[in-house]
Amino acid sequence: MVKNRKKRKALVQQSYCVACGCCVKVCPVGAIQIMNGITAQADPSTCIGCGKCAKECPASVIEIQEVED
Amino acid sequence: MKSMKKHWYDYLWIFSLTYLILGFFNILFAWLGLICFFVPLLISLVKGTKGYCNRYCGRGQLFGLLGGRFGLSRKKDIPVWMKSNWFRYGFLAFFFVMFFLMLWNTYLVFAGAQGLKQAVTLLWTFKVPWQWAYHGTLFHAGVAQFAFGFYSVMLTSTLLGLITMVLFKPRSWCVYCPMGTMTHLICKAKNR
Numbered sequence: 001m002v003k004n005r006k007k008r009k010a011l012v013q014q015s016y017c018v019a020c021g022c023c024v025k026v027c028p029v030g031a032i033q034i035m036n037g038i039t040a041q042a043d044p045s046t047c048i049g050c051g052k053c054a055k056e057c058p059a060s061v062i063e064i065q066e067v068e069d
Numbered sequence: 070m071k072s073m074k075k076h077w078y079d080y081l082w083i084f085s086l087t088y089l090i091l092g093f094f095n096i097l098f099a100w101l102g103l104i105c106f107f108v109p110l111l112i113s114l115v116k117g118t119k120g121y122c123n124r125y126c127g128r129g130q131l132f133g134l135l136g137g138r139f140g141l142s143r144k145k146d147i148p149v150w151m152k153s154n155w156f157r158y159g160f161l162a163f164f165f166v167m168f169f170l171m172l173w174n175t176y177l178v179f180a181g182a183q184g185l186k187q188a189v190t191l192l193w194t195f196k197v198p199w200q201w202a203y204h205g206t207l208f209h210a211g212v213a214q215f216a217f218g219f220y221s222v223m224l225t226s227t228l229l230g231l232i233t234m235v236l237f238k239p240r241s242w243c244v245y246c247p248m249g250t251m252t253h254l255i256c257k258a259k260n261r
Contacts, residue, residue, distance in 0.1 A: 016152050018253060020243035021123030022133070028073070037119035037256030058240040060146040 006066040008049025010042040013061040023053035023062060078124050082134060085127030089227060092189075092220045096202040096213060099220035106248065113252035117259040122249050129240050132230055136239025147237040147244055157250045164247040167193055171218035179211030186214070190221040191228065 010032065012023075017039040023032045024040070031046035032053055042053070044067070054062040091098035105128070109121035122129065136142030150156055177183035187200040199217065206213045230242030243249055 018152070018157075018244055018249055019119045019122065019256070020129070020240065020249060021119065022129075022240050022243065024123065034119060034123055036260035037113060037117060037252065038260060055144075056238070058147065058238045058242075059152045059244045060238070061152070 007069060008051075008064050009044045009047045009067050010049065010051070010053050011063050011065050012040045012042060013063065014039040014041075016059055016061040018059055020058060022056045022058060026052045026056045028052065076124075079130065081125055081127035082130035083127070085131050089224070092224070093202055095204060096199065096216045096220055097206060099216040099223065100212075102219055102223050105223075109248050109252050110255070113255040113259070117256055119249070119252050119256060121252065122243065122246075126243075128227065128230065129243055132234045132242055133239050135231075136234045142234050142239045143236060144239070145237050147233070147241050151233075151241075152244050157245050160245050161247045161250045168222065171222065172215075175211055175215040175218055178214040179209060185210040186217065189217060189224060192225055 010023075012032075019034050019037050019039055021034050021040075024034060028050065029046050029048055031048070032040055032042045035041050040053075040062070042062075049064050051064045054060075054064050088098065088101060091101075105126075108125070109119075112118060112120045136144075174183065174186075178185055186196075187198070187203050188196045189199040190196050199220075203213060203217075226242075226246075230246075233241035233245075
């Protein structure tokens with residue numbers, strides 16, 4: 001049997017992000033950062049796609065997307 | 070794994086709550102609220118970050134606690150128009166106008182053209198008698214007028230924040246908070 005479960009990663013829709021930092025506080029692996037007080041950015045190599053940030057984001061601008069390896 | 074240990078600044082919600090309560094006892098404490106105006110601006114101007122929002126904002130923490138741990142939020146998505154630039158900038162502009170109007174009223178009291186009004190104005194409309202929190206001032210009556218005006222701003226924004234906390238996500242206020250929008254603009258200008 002082939003295991004073909006895709007990985008999930010957080011993706012920030014940056015045009016609507018207000019850089020409040022709520023996502024940073026809840027990320028269990030420290031994968032998300034506020035860049036220059038402008039927008040949040042998730043590091044795909046650290047992100048485990050748990051979705052805590054997406055749930056927390058007051059503007060709901062974070063999506064959990066399936067990505068190819 | 071990142072350590073989820075609490076920092077000293079995770080307890081700043083206690084200050085925000087205390088501030089709101091103090092205003093019910095002595096309105097002059099309202100002046101302390103200027104800290105929440107100057108610190109975020111200074112951080113964004115000097116460091117070019119939204120460090121205040123990200124770490125120190127006690128009001129945001131308070132909404133996070135009430136809406137999160139206390140479950141007072143529906144946790145629904147905020148409407149798209151509320152996160153649009155025209156609404157955020159429009160609300161900032163409106164906030165500015167009302168703030169300067171408040172400063173103008175303070176000036177009139179300082180100039181002796183108007184008497185002190187011992188009232189707190191909620192949502193820029195409803196005048197609530199607040200004389201119990203005024204016990205005279207060592208300085209000019211204008212000092213107290215500013216306190217009444219500034220506390221009105223703080224209580225109004227808390228009220229709006231609470232409403233959107235209940236309707237949408239706990240920290241929905243952060244999306245359209247005028248201080249947040251202002252520091253966001255400063256960061257955008259500085260880090261262009």
